[in-house]
Amino acid sequence: xxxxxxxxxxxxxxxxxxxxxxxxxxxxxxxxxxxxxxxxxxxxxxxxxxxxxxxxxxxxxxxxxxxxxxxxxxxxxxxxxxxxxxxxxxxxxxxxxxxxxxxxxxxxxxxxxxxxxxxxxxxxxxxxxxxxxxxxxxxxxxxxxxxxxxxxxxxxxxxxxxxxxxxxxxxxxxxxxxxxxxxxxxxxxxxxxxxxxxxxxxxxxxxxxxxxxxxxxxxxxxxxxxxxxxxxxxxxxxxxxxxxxxxxxxxxxxxxxxxxxxxxxxxxxxxxxxxxxxxxxxxxxxxxxxxxxxxxxxxxxxxxxxxxxxxxxxxxxxxxxxxxxxxxxxxxxxxxxxxxxxxxxxxxxxxxxxxxxxxxxxxxxxxxxxxxxxxxxxxxxxxxxxxxxxxxxxxxxxxxxxxxxx
Amino acid sequence: xxxxxxxxxxxxxxxxxxxxxxxxxxxxxxxxxxxxxxxxxxxxxxxxxxxxxxxxxxxxxxxxxxxxxxxxxxxxxxxxxxxxxxxxxxxxxxxxxxxxxxxxxxxxxxxxxxxxxxxxxxxxxxxxxxxxxxxxxxxxxxxxxxxxxxxxxxxxxxxxxxxxxxxxxxxxxxxxxxxxxxxxxxxxxxxxxxxxxxxxxxxxxxxxxxxxxxxxxxxxxxxxxxxxxxxxxxxxxxxxxxxxxxxxxxxxxxxxxxxxxxxxxxxxxxxxxxxxxxxxxxxxxxxxxxxxxxxxxxxxxxxxxxxxxxxxxxxxxxxxxxxxxxxxxxxxxxxxxxxxxxxxxxxxxxxxxxxxxxxxxxxxxxxxxxxxxxxxxxxxxxxxxxxxxxxxxxxxxxxxxxxxxx
Numbered sequence: 001x002x003x004x005x006x007x008x009x010x011x012x013x014x015x016x017x018x019x020x021x022x023x024x025x026x027x028x029x030x031x032x033x034x035x036x037x038x039x040x041x042x043x044x045x046x047x048x049x050x051x052x053x054x055x056x057x058x059x060x061x062x063x064x065x066x067x068x069x070x071x072x073x074x075x076x077x078x079x080x081x082x083x084x085x086x087x088x089x090x091x092x093x094x095x096x097x098x099x100x101x102x103x104x105x106x107x108x109x110x111x112x113x114x115x116x117x118x119x120x121x122x123x124x125x126x127x128x129x130x131x132x133x134x135x136x137x138x139x140x141x142x143x144x145x146x147x148x149x150x151x152x153x154x155x156x157x158x159x160x161x162x163x164x165x166x167x168x169x170x171x172x173x174x175x176x177x178x179x180x181x182x183x184x185x186x187x188x189x190x191x192x193x194x195x196x197x198x199x200x201x202x203x204x205x206x207x208x209x210x211x212x213x214x215x216x217x218x219x220x221x222x223x224x225x226x227x228x229x230x231x232x233x234x235x236x237x238x239x240x241x242x243x244x245x246x247x248x249x250x251x252x253x254x255x256x257x258x259x260x261x262x263x264x265x266x267x268x269x270x271x272x273x274x275x276x277x278x279x280x281x282x283x284x285x286x287x288x289x290x291x292x293x294x295x296x297x298x299x300x301x302x303x304x305x306x307x308x309x310x311x312x313x314x315x316x317x318x319x320x321x322x323x324x325x326x327x328x329x330x331x332x333x334x335x336x337x338x339x340x341x342x343x344x345x346x347x348x349x350x351x352x353x354x355x356x357x358x359x360x361x362x363x364x365x366x367x368x369x370x371x372x373x374x375x376x377x378x379x380x381x382x383x384x385x386x387x388x389x390x391x392x393x394x395x396x397x398x399x400x401x402x403x404x405x406x
Numbered sequence: 407x408x409x410x411x412x413x414x415x416x417x418x419x420x421x422x423x424x425x426x427x428x429x430x431x432x433x434x435x436x437x438x439x440x441x442x443x444x445x446x447x448x449x450x451x452x453x454x455x456x457x458x459x460x461x462x463x464x465x466x467x468x469x470x471x472x473x474x475x476x477x478x479x480x481x482x483x484x485x486x487x488x489x490x491x492x493x494x495x496x497x498x499x500x501x502x503x504x505x506x507x508x509x510x511x512x513x514x515x516x517x518x519x520x521x522x523x524x525x526x527x528x529x530x531x532x533x534x535x536x537x538x539x540x541x542x543x544x545x546x547x548x549x550x551x552x553x554x555x556x557x558x559x560x561x562x563x564x565x566x567x568x569x570x571x572x573x574x575x576x577x578x579x580x581x582x583x584x585x586x587x588x589x590x591x592x593x594x595x596x597x598x599x600x601x602x603x604x605x606x607x608x609x610x611x612x613x614x615x616x617x618x619x620x621x622x623x624x625x626x627x628x629x630x631x632x633x634x635x636x637x638x639x640x641x642x643x644x645x646x647x648x649x650x651x652x653x654x655x656x657x658x659x660x661x662x663x664x665x666x667x668x669x670x671x672x673x674x675x676x677x678x679x680x681x682x683x684x685x686x687x688x689x690x691x692x693x694x695x696x697x698x699x700x701x702x703x704x705x706x707x708x709x710x711x712x713x714x715x716x717x718x719x720x721x722x723x724x725x726x727x728x729x730x731x732x733x734x735x736x737x738x739x740x741x742x743x744x745x746x747x748x749x750x751x752x753x754x755x756x757x758x759x760x761x762x763x764x765x766x767x768x769x770x771x772x773x774x775x776x777x778x779x780x781x782x783x784x785x786x787x788x789x790x791x792x793x794x795x796x797x798x799x800x801x802x803x804x805x806x807x808x809x810x811x812x
Binding site (some may be wrong): 001002003004005007008009011012015016019054055056058059062063066219221222225226229230232233236237242265266267268269271272349 | 407408409410411413414415417418421422425460461462464465468469472625627628631632635636638639642643648671672673674675677678755
């Protein structure tokens, strides 16, 4: 078989395995990402060895992650933050700081040097609101105050996670604790993210008609794909993760009047390319390491730390809502899902994380996503859904629900 | 810059160059594919040298070609053939045989050995109906009898071209004129194409509901992408071109009730991936060879042969329509466009075609696509469009018109 046929065959195997994994997951009422990663574990070099991940598959996987983060950015609107106000800001910020500190501290105590420990801490941080949004939608609870706060806080959480990721990657590349250098690294990351998140979105709000025909002959999708790739390359160029640029491109596109049609046009691209990211991610998880009781213990400990730190920080930050509501908010913020997984993949790729700690973080991310939905359902038991609760906030969450990702 | 950033940068450069090229083409009222290939010439290693085409870019280009041929197949309906009947069958068949013979004969006389000459002949064959369809649409002439015959004949033309490509690739791989071997090669190619084109489409007609929820939990797009990749790999596995499998997968999907939603969902994937095929194709054209008068002469001669053989065969086959109409049909079948270009790319990749003859064929394909539209407009001058002429046949040609490809 020649090289290009072998590459096509690998694309086929991964795509089919991802669909089978996602389907089994959904029948078990688990998020489809769990099945896709599991499919990757099974067909990867540590088990059936059906695929070899070379440069081509890495590029497909990276493009999948870039488009996924672009679509996350596309759902991240600065206006949504204003609506839910202060409580969401507290929840989002607290839910980043405590897990980062707990994760980083655990890693440092477990023997990782500072730059690696910070990287591991960053993988503890990002909430994946998509899984929670799907559960809330199924329960008809999307219009309740807890749901609005969770989804608003997830926006802040995403922005802070990107900022943090920018900081730890730059810091790790620099590899020193030179205070002045650190300051510049932080300044660069913060500057890039804030400039694009605040100024970029503002500019787009004022010149949204630029994306529209007949002023512009290209389609909005084409322009946004070019912008997404350009900011991804720019982010990588200044030493940040490429996905940070993609996320910010999505945030900027979210301010255009073409947002809804973009979301729709993006679906086929996500359906085709995102499975490559999750399957390739799963293919690097060595499940045989779970034969060591030590590793199993570490996975359990890390998962407990990740769950508790998120619940404690987010519940405390939303105390003003009352006990039950604040716990709902805390539990709703637990799922880590794709962003944590992307951070771990970056760490493995850059050589910061060993295969063992990579596998631990992936498993932790999966477990948090598996635990949260039943817990949320239990917490909502006995509460009648508010009228119109299935409509979603602005209707745009319907998309999260049907996409199968996030 | 690390490897993955460099790969992303190449993806960005190609995508942006393709958009610029397509835009300039459209302003010059040329097909956008001309601009995309020209963009490839300019940024490729023979000129600005902005991109290096490695395995990753080849895979993107191949995937673009596969999806493009899948979409061509999706517009190829066996029922359409019945509607336009015998004349279209004569036009399609004649328009394949004469150009193949003329092209092959020229190549053989020019000194190419038999297997290479047949390959070159195959690149003379396939009409790209998309360019003609767009011109007919703009003129409001889509419902006239000439238009229906051109578009019906293009379907037969595509099927025969795939059959022929299957034959010449297998023959070339075999590399001998052993009559028994040749017979089996032909049988295999014909068998694969006919089995899928006739039996596959029939099965899909009877079980179209398989693609629909709730019997099937996966989306039609997902199933079709998997089927497209699977048949592409299968075709490559038995020694045919991967695009033949993709085309047949498209023909089968065309018989499902989900055809129109598939066409729509395919658009973003085509918009993203197809430019990689045309730009990579263009990047391999060495325009500096046009400095040789010899090569310029060859391009002109080959283009004249390609244009005349198509016009003569197709006009003769549609004589029953009257002189003016038969010439319109002949001219409408002239543009070669993407299928000829794909055949040439396969030849270059397989080492059958030298860089010179590859460049000649690409330029011929481009020139036929540039010549036909103004000639068609001139031929229709003075004919008033029939009422409702802009509706298109079945409405599905509207898609060809807006896609920018074909």
